[in-house]
Amino acid sequence: MCDPQLGFGGYEHDIRTFRQATQQINALHPDFVVICGDLVNGSSRKSYSDFKALLHDLNPRCFCAPGNHDVHNAPTPASLAFYRKEMGPDYYSFEQDDSTFIVLDTQLWKSPVPGETERQEGWFRNTLSKAHRAGRRIFLIQHVPFFVKSADEPDNYYNLPEEKRLELLRLCEENGVVAILAGHTHKTIINDYHGILMVTGELTSRNFDHRPLGFRVWHIGAQRPFQSEVVPLNVQ
Numbered sequence: 001m002c003d004p005q006l007g008f009g010g011y012e013h014d015i016r017t018f019r020q021a022t023q024q025i026n027a028l029h030p031d032f033v034v035i036c037g038d039l040v041n042g043s044s045r046k047s048y049s050d051f052k053a054l055l056h057d058l059n060p061r062c063f064c065a066p067g068n069h070d071v072h073n074a075p076t077p078a079s080l081a082f083y084r085k086e087m088g089p090d091y092y093s094f095e096q097d098d099s100t101f102i103v104l105d106t107q108l109w110k111s112p113v114p115g116e117t118e119r120q121e122g123w124f125r126n127t128l129s130k131a132h133r134a135g136r137r138i139f140l141i142q143h144v145p146f147f148v149k150s151a152d153e154p155d156n157y158y159n160l161p162e163e164k165r166l167e168l169l170r171l172c173e174e175n176g177v178v179a180i181l182a183g184h185t186h187k188t189i190i191n192d193y194h195g196i197l198m199v200t201g202e203l204t205s206r207n208f209d210h211r212p213l214g215f216r217v218w219h220i221g222a223q224r225p226f227q228s229e230v231v232p233l234n235v236q
């Protein structure tokens with residue numbers, strides 16, 4: 001799932017569509033759910049408490065990445081502390097079968113916070129190389145995609161700064177990352193970067209490409225490319 005962003009498509013609307021998605025997801029019994037950031041449109045105790053109440057009804061375990069609306073376009077020690085207090089860590093990893101999923105706080109690269117950015121990056125490099133050495137399949141879960149159209153595109157609101165982007169992409173290649181799931185674009189965009197599948201996907205608040213609201217179901221088997229399908233919400 002991407003950008004539930006409570007309040008972006010209308011607060012009540014976004015709560016209703018998230019509930020609808022929850023019903024449909026629960027009926028599918030997936031192993032787990034990831035949400036690629038922008039959990040709320042305006043971060044506050046009320047919006048996070050509403051969002052956590054929604055998560056409560058989701059049966060599978062659920063892993064959230066923070067977006068720019070969660071930790072702010074220019075995060076500060078205070079905005080990071082607030083997110084961590086309300087929602088938990090902004091970067092971490094988890095495991096499923098033979099795969100490692102690395103959840104990242106892309107705002108720390110979009111708008112660096114002295115100390116914090118270096119800490120995440122050190123942790124990321126460590127976690128990547130440990131998973132790679134253990135022969136695990138590695139997925140990244142993040143909010144801002146590395147790029148939208150091509151790896152050498154100019155910096156803009158929808159990608160990561162070019163120098164950092166190229167450095168991180170090289171790191172992903174060296175460590176055998178297989179797929180990167182992101183949000184933020186409010187459009188469905190699918191890229192292949194030297195064999196790394198990159199998808200910014202479906203959402204429940206408001207999108208810019210007029211596709212139905214919904215989510216994407218992934219089938220992570222032995223075969224690549226991994227298969228996925230979009231599941232539109234039954235009630236739009």
Ligand SMILES: [Zn+2]
Nearest residue numbers: 038067068184
């Ligand atoms: Zn965003």
